[in-house]
Every structure is written in structure tokens, then in C-alpha cells.
Amino acid sequence: MKASDLLVRSLEAEGVEHVFGVPGEELEDLMFSLRDSDITFIPTRHEQGAAFMANVHGRLTGNAGVCLGTLGPGATNLITGIADAQLDKSPVVAITGQGSRERLHKESHQALDIVNIFDPVVKWNTQITEAEVVPESVRKAFKLSELEKPGATHLEFPEDVATESYDSRPLPTRPRVRRPDPDMKSVRRAVELLKRSDSPMILAGNGAVRTRAAERLRALVQQTGMPVVATYMGKGAVSDRINCSLMTLDSGANDEASDAMSKADCVVSIGYDIAEHDPKSWNPDLDKRIIHIDSEPAEVYRHYNPDVELVADISATLRSLMAEIDGPLGPTWCKDYREPIMVDAYGLPDSDEPFSVKKTLPYLREAMGDHDILISDVGSHKMDIAQYFPTYEPGTCIISNGLASMGIAVPGGVAADMAVDANVVAATGDGGFMMNAAEIETAKRLGLGFTILLFNDNDYGLISKKQIESTSESFGTRLTNPDFKTLAESFGINGYRPESWDELEDLLKSVVPSDEMDLVEVPLPT
CATH class of the missing domain: 3.40.50.970 (Thiamin diphosphate (ThDP)-binding fold, Pyr/PP domains)
Structure with missing residues (x-):
């Protein structure tokens, strides 16, 4: 089949239902391949809008949103939305057109080195250089985009490659790679640290929502009674109706949540990325013991230097912690902070x-x-x-x-x-x-x-x-x-x-x- 048909078949194999984007001349073959598929192409008014649509789709569903732009300005218009997806850990696959390969070695109309331009703002990207590599390229783009921590990937599709014929079929998808269970020695160290703390607090980040760990986190909060603050992107990981919630780090007319955080002696960060909220604001004196629970090791930063790092599947880690904790952990130290926060909010x-x-x-x-x-x-x-x-x-x-x-x-x-x-x-x-x-x-x-x-x-x-x-x-x-x-x-x-x-x-x-x-x-x- 034609390479553009093969690419679209590969998108169908990934479960793609919608592609958001702006068409272009160099995308002609791909556009008509989309027309003849089960995928709905949604023309947007700007490529940035298409990237934001793919971004929010990915964040809400966990499945990579797909956006499309042509070469040159079409591709560069996507970049802000793509970079946003990358730093917000939202799975997105961007596809851009490109001129024929025979004119890319020289100065040419609308031709830019888009792969190198995208490189700093995506997890992975490549130019599809021949029809033969289409199935592998699409599968890799989706696998890496959706792999925890998710983000953006990019495929560039030259117009002459789109017309090539190749006898192939899409690669079959496979269950997503799961992070392992946590190291039990580290779990026990974390529990001992919590037991020695007088005022422990949970900091719920983007990952607590993104990895669908909220149910397990809520069970941990119910078991221990520890107060919880969320980052802006962690809102909803724990319901703000429960008495343990102090909403977000900055909540309260008089910064009650921040004041409570300043008095915590141990912070359990769950799915927290320091790009969400600078830890310097809540650990300015470097005096907090920190337990880092996430799918990746902590960024190296003076104000966020965890005592214990539990790098594993977040839900599995919370389950292991619950199994080792035998009672409440400081459930009353923070109770006076919640009422003024709620009065202010409502x-x-x-x-x-x-x-x-x-x-x-x-x-x-x-x-x-x-x-x-x-x-x-x-x-x-x-x-x-x-x-x-x-x-x-x-x-x-x-x-x-x-x-x-x-x-x-x-x-x-x-x-x-x-x-x-x-x-x-x-x-x-x-x-x-x-x-x-x-x-x-x-x-x-x-x-x-x-x-x-x-x-x-x-x-x-x-x-x-x-x-x-x-x-x-x-x-x-x-x-x-x-x-x-x-x-x-x-x-x-x-x-x-x-x-x-x-x-x-x-x-x-x-x-x-x-x-x-x-x-x-x-x-x-x-």
C-alpha cells in the first residue's frame, strides 16, 4: 500500500479516532488517506489550537492525542502546544509534513530542519525516511508518548515518502509497560521516617492524578489521617470535601495552606514534578525530610533532596506503604488550618x-x-x-x-x-x-x-x-x-x-x- 495509507492504518491500530490539525500541500496524500479511514480529521483554525486539543485529549484519556501540521510555519505553530504537553506530562503525537527529500539538502521554500527544532521539546522524534519504517516509527511514537512519564513525540513525513508503495502492515500494539513494585527495604525506611515525624504531610502532584493513583491515595489518607495539599495539577487527587484536604499549596486568604506546609517536618510527595511548583517555596530552609514517590527518580535540586525515593508504580507503592503502616500518623496536628481555607473558598x-x-x-x-x-x-x-x-x-x-x-x-x-x-x-x-x-x-x-x-x-x-x-x-x-x-x-x-x-x-x-x-x-x- 501507499506509505500515507500505511501511516493512517498504523494510527488506526493505535486506536486513534480523531486527528486535529491544519492541512497543507505537502500533506495531500496523507489527507486523502485520512478521508478514506475510520479516523475523523478535524480542521482547526490554528495549529496551536490543534496541539492544545491533542494535549487535553491526552491528559483526560491517557491515550495520546494526535495533531497535524504542514511543513515550515505549520510545524512551528504546533510547538507551543507540544512543549506544553511535554512539561505537563500529557501524551501527544505530532505529525508534520515536509518537502520532498531531494530539496532538503539546500535552501528551499518553507523548508526548515523541523526535527532538530522539535528535539528539545519532545521525548522522541524522527523523520520517516522511507515507507518501510512507517509501522515501527508510529508504534515507537505512541509507545514512548504514553510511557510513564508521558509527553510529546513527533513524526516528520516528507511528501515523496508519502507516495511510496510498500507491502507491510501496522505493528500490533501491546499492553503498556508497567513500572515495578517498590523496593520493600525503601518502603520500610519511609515508614520509619513517618513514624518518627510529628507533623507529616502529603503533597499530591500531577502524577497522582495522571497515573490513576487517586483511589489508592484516598485510601492511604483515610488510614493515616495525614493532611494533604495538592499542586495546581494535582487538584482532585484527594477530594476537597474530606477533612484532611487543605486544597492547594497557596490556598487560604492568609496563606493557611502554605503556613501548614511550613510547619510540616516530613513531606510525602506523590507524583510531584518540581516544574509544577518550585520546592524552594515550601522548603526554603532545607529542613524538611522528604519521601519521594514517583515513577522516576527525583530531579537533583538543593530544595528537593529526598531522604527516601520510592521509584515504582505509584499505586503499588501506596499499597505497600499501607501494608506497613499500623495506625494513624499525626492526624490532628493540622486540623485548625482547614476551616479558614474552606470559609474562604465557599x-x-x-x-x-x-x-x-x-x-x-x-x-x-x-x-x-x-x-x-x-x-x-x-x-x-x-x-x-x-x-x-x-x-x-x-x-x-x-x-x-x-x-x-x-x-x-x-x-x-x-x-x-x-x-x-x-x-x-x-x-x-x-x-x-x-x-x-x-x-x-x-x-x-x-x-x-x-x-x-x-x-x-x-x-x-x-x-x-x-x-x-x-x-x-x-x-x-x-x-x-x-x-x-x-x-x-x-x-x-x-x-x-x-x-x-x-x-x-x-x-x-x-x-x-x-x-x-x-x-x-x-x-x-x-
């Missing part, structure tokens, strides 16, 4: 209070079910969502905090609404929204129905805030925006701009469970 605004992200969140939480999905863009609103939005189930609050790239919310909403049977809310600021607002057309074309919650302060608000904190003034952050309600309606979706808290509360209760596309603008003080 506090409602006064009727004459101006709109704010923080005081919107209780109404949003009330409108959403436990298993509904909130996707946060990056900006000042992300900080409030991370700190004050109670999360009850793993994978239901999607925050990018590795690369932390703006623009993920709207395309992420597209992918989430396709991937899960739940209501989806994409929360964004005006800055991040305008970066990929065009993907509303993609959502409308696909017949999707989710809610865009847009906080508008006509500013790059987080940067402005940081500048003011540092210098008492800001520069280069102010923006002007279109009429967002009218913009939404021009896409053929519902647009709303509430004027009171009561109106906003009623509106969220109405639109979040609806099957329509809705945009709700919350105007913030400027």
Missing part, C-alpha cells in the same frame, strides 16, 4: 460587591457536578481557580502549570467536550481567550456544547499585578477588547454579560448543564 459576595474571579467560583462550583470538567487558561484567574475552586474528583480541574501557556482554554474545551460525557467549562481571561478564540468556530462546526467563562479586565492582569507588587506601577499590560457578547453571537453561539451577582448565579445554573455553546463574560474592575 464565601459568597455581598450584593454590591464588584465582580471578581474568586467570588464567582462558589457559584460556578454550585452549577457544576462533581465529575464535570473545568479547564483553566493561564492568567490571574488561574491562580484563584487553583487556590479557591474545590475539586472533588481527579482530572476534573485541568490547569496547565508546567509550561503554563496562555490560550489553552477554548481549544481545550473542544477536546474535553469530545472526550468526556460531562459538562465542560473553559475559564479564561481576555488575554488568553483572544489568542485562540477562533476555535469557537471549530466547536460550533462540530456541534459541541460547553461554556466559556470569560473574565475580562482589559489587561494582562497577572503581569500587571506582579509589576505593581514589585514597582507600584505597571507598564505594557493594558488591552482593548471587542464586544465579547457580540463576538460570541457572530460565531452563532449564545453570548451573555451579567450585571449582578444574582444574574450571574442564575446564568451559570442555566448554561453549564445546557447542550449549547455559551459564552459568559464577567466584567472585572479595571
